[in-house]
Amino acid sequence: MNLAISFEDVTRAAETIAGVANRTPVLTSRTINRMTGYEVYFKCENFQRVGAFKFRGAYNALSRLSEAGKKGGVVTHSSGNHAQGIALSAKLLGISATIVMPTDAPQAKMQATRDYGAEIVLYDRQLKIREEVSAQVESERDLTLIHPYDHPHIMAGQGTVALELLTDVPDLDVLVAPIGGGGLLSGCSTAAKAIKPDIQLFGVETKTSNDWWLSFQQNRRVHIPPPDTIADGIRTQQPGELTYPVVRELVSEILLVSDEEVIEAMRLLLTRLKILAEPTGAVALAGVLNQLEAKPGAKVGVIVSGGNVDEGLLATLLKRG
Amino acid sequence: MNLAISFEDVTRAAETIAGVANRTPVLTSRTINRMTGYEVYFKCENFQRVGAFKFRGAYNALSRLSEAGKKGGVVTHSSGNHAQGIALSAKLLGISATIVMPTDAPQAKMQATRDYGAEIVLYDRQLKIREEVSAQVESERDLTLIHPYDHPHIMAGQGTVALELLTDVPDLDVLVAPIGGGGLLSGCSTAAKAIKPDIQLFGVETKTSNDWWLSFQQNRRVHIPPPDTIADGIRTQQPGELTYPVVRELVSEILLVSDEEVIEAMRLLLTRLKILAEPTGAVALAGVLNQLEAKPGAKVGVIVSGGNVDEGLLATLLKRG
Numbered sequence: 001m002n003l004a005i006s007f008e009d010v011t012r013a014a015e016t017i018a019g020v021a022n023r024t025p026v027l028t029s030r031t032i033n034r035m036t037g038y039e040v041y042f043k044c045e046n047f048q049r050v051g052a053f054k055f056r057g058a059y060n061a062l063s064r065l066s067e068a069g070k071k072g073g074v075v076t077h078s079s080g081n082h083a084q085g086i087a088l089s090a091k092l093l094g095i096s097a098t099i100v101m102p103t104d105a106p107q108a109k110m111q112a113t114r115d116y117g118a119e120i121v122l123y124d125r126q127l128k129i130r131e132e133v134s135a136q137v138e139s140e141r142d143l144t145l146i147h148p149y150d151h152p153h154i155m156a157g158q159g160t161v162a163l164e165l166l167t168d169v170p171d172l173d174v175l176v177a178p179i180g181g182g183g184l185l186s187g188c189s190t191a192a193k194a195i196k197p198d199i200q201l202f203g204v205e206t207k208t209s210n211d212w213w214l215s216f217q218q219n220r221r222v223h224i225p226p227p228d229t230i231a232d233g234i235r236t237q238q239p240g241e242l243t244y245p246v247v248r249e250l251v252s253e254i255l256l257v258s259d260e261e262v263i264e265a266m267r268l269l270l271t272r273l274k275i276l277a278e279p280t281g282a283v284a285l286a287g288v289l290n291q292l293e294a295k296p297g298a299k300v301g302v303i304v305s306g307g308n309v310d311e312g313l314l315a316t317l318l319k320r321g
Numbered sequence: 322m323n324l325a326i327s328f329e330d331v332t333r334a335a336e337t338i339a340g341v342a343n344r345t346p347v348l349t350s351r352t353i354n355r356m357t358g359y360e361v362y363f364k365c366e367n368f369q370r371v372g373a374f375k376f377r378g379a380y381n382a383l384s385r386l387s388e389a390g391k392k393g394g395v396v397t398h399s400s401g402n403h404a405q406g407i408a409l410s411a412k413l414l415g416i417s418a419t420i421v422m423p424t425d426a427p428q429a430k431m432q433a434t435r436d437y438g439a440e441i442v443l444y445d446r447q448l449k450i451r452e453e454v455s456a457q458v459e460s461e462r463d464l465t466l467i468h469p470y471d472h473p474h475i476m477a478g479q480g481t482v483a484l485e486l487l488t489d490v491p492d493l494d495v496l497v498a499p500i501g502g503g504g505l506l507s508g509c510s511t512a513a514k515a516i517k518p519d520i521q522l523f524g525v526e527t528k529t530s531n532d533w534w535l536s537f538q539q540n541r542r543v544h545i546p547p548p549d550t551i552a553d554g555i556r557t558q559q560p561g562e563l564t565y566p567v568v569r570e571l572v573s574e575i576l577l578v579s580d581e582e583v584i585e586a587m588r589l590l591l592t593r594l595k596i597l598a599e600p601t602g603a604v605a606l607a608g609v610l611n612q613l614e615a616k617p618g619a620k621v622g623v624i625v626s627g628g629n630v631d632e633g634l635l636a637t638l639l640k641r642g
Contacts, residue, residue, distance in 0.1 A: 025346050047594075271632065276595040315635075316636075319633070
């Protein structure tokens with residue numbers, strides 16, 4: 001099958017973002033190793049610029065625009081981190097950016113997007129489909145749409161997460177990532193399988209946001225109603241057209257976790273690793289803690305995808321415990 | 322003057338703790354660089370074992386006990402992190418440990434100390450002096466007292482923080498650390514001045530916990546009543562007998578910050594760097610943000626001393642903002 005990206009696209013993206021994106025550290029925790037029976041390696045994309053891996057793909061995609069495309073400006077739709085990634089990349093590259101966001105996106109993410117100088121167009125997630133809103137803005141204003149995941153340069157950029165992790169920990173047995181649109185996992189699985197063909201890949205989503213899990217079951221891109229989950233980064237309704245074939249080909253299984261398990265994983269990251277993950281950033285760890293079945297002692301890479309949390313939400317989660 | 326430790330004591334401690342203590346990462350933040358006008362390098366001892374730098378000194382001191390001393394067991398007094406450092410080090414080295422703690426020490430720290438297998442003896446901070454309580458336990462049970470800071474092997478162990486930081490960032494202009502008993506700063510200033518003689522050193526304490534500031538003013542070891550500050554790691558009442566001469570000799574100035582400034586620094590570390598610092602762990606950053614006067618663009622090392630916070634306290638602080 002002809003997949004949307006190759007390993008070379010990922011290594012090219014790595015060259016493009018070198019020195020601009022942070023080469024994020026890999027952390028470990030004896031406590032979590034003891035709890036899981038694995039050697040767990042956390043790739044900390046919460047330390048990435050804009051606080052999430054999304055900067056990688058965004059910067060790669062904007063860098064590859066034609067001169068006319070750069071001059072015309074870009075538009076995208078996002079629940080937050082992709083928006084910030086595009087907004088900052090646009091600022092760094094001198095491109096104007098318009099972001100279509102749902103009205104219920106976290107305040108912290110909206111404000112950060114505005115702070116980077118991007119224009120925000122809001123829409124109601126229950127009434128309109130974000131793809132249609134951004135298509136409208138795109139045509140009205142003659143902008144280039146940078147899709148948050150279904151875009152080869154975005155997918156390749158996100159794949160640099162796995163490229164770096166496998167450079168630091170070459171003998172990884174398993175790699176676990178959250179899956180929303182599939183940009184992160186399609187890129188990472190492309191890179192990981194090229195570097196270590198026998199690595200096992202897992203995507204994790206929440207039970208209410210199970211479009212990938214259903215799609216794996218039914219072997220087609222299943223569409224679900226707008227999901228209600230604390231993991232706002234993976235509230236997608238259908239696997240991407242370009243990401244699905246890659247993930248279906250390379251990923252072993254989709255694991256499902258509950259919102260409560262995600263919150264518990266967030267708390268563990270905070271109290272044990274001393275790092276702040278947003279709910280989506282804790283989804284992969286929740287999968288490892290509750291669903292993964294790998295051999296004892298396996299070296300398991302876990303992508304902490306982002307760290308942008310409203311302080312109020314965080315306080316509420318901590319009080320709940 | 323004959324100081325309690327030399328640079329060689331610090332390098333020897335580094336050999337002792339190598340492979341046992343974590344070599345903690347150094348993080349940076351473009352946002353904080355922009356806010357301060359400095360290049361700030363955060364030495365993240367919140368990622369250290371037991372969640373604080375205290376493990377370094379504790380493991381170094383216990384490793385250097387005589388065989389008889391190891392067999393007899395140890396006692397110490399601590400508001401928390403030193404207790405955990407001793408408890409874990411004792412466990413790793415097969416030594417029994419008794420910890421004298423104030424009744425108002427954070428629950429998380431007490432529990433962690435118990436979890437490492439140490440025995441806790443509680444006392445009321447308003448009624449008794451901890452040194453006297455531990456001296457009593459020491460003589461009754463024939464244990465070796467490991468003072469939390471006024472001890473050459475403790476001081477030397479804590480100095481490895483600066484040794485590592487200056488290995489990673491050799492051209493540091495300034496180093497800023499919280500100061501309670503003075504173990505961390507005496508060790509770090511010994512190492513830092515040996516490596517880079519023109520480095521400027523600063524200690525930071527809270528306004529209510531100003532024993533070092535007063536001591537620098539009056540040029541003697543001033544004793545203050547039990548201080549009330551959110552930074553529970555620096556609630557000491559008097560500079561140490563061994564630490565004072567070192568700090569007085571090598572440190573430029575003691576900076577004072579308010580509890581509110583400490584909380585604000587904690588929030589910045591959490592929301593911008595995505596790392597969890599306990600109040601004492603944010604004291605040095607509070608000093609840099611509010612009191613430090615260094616040349617623009619200076620390379621400033623900031624020690625994030627620990628990350629052990631009660632979840633309830635953290636939630637309260639976040640809600641306040």
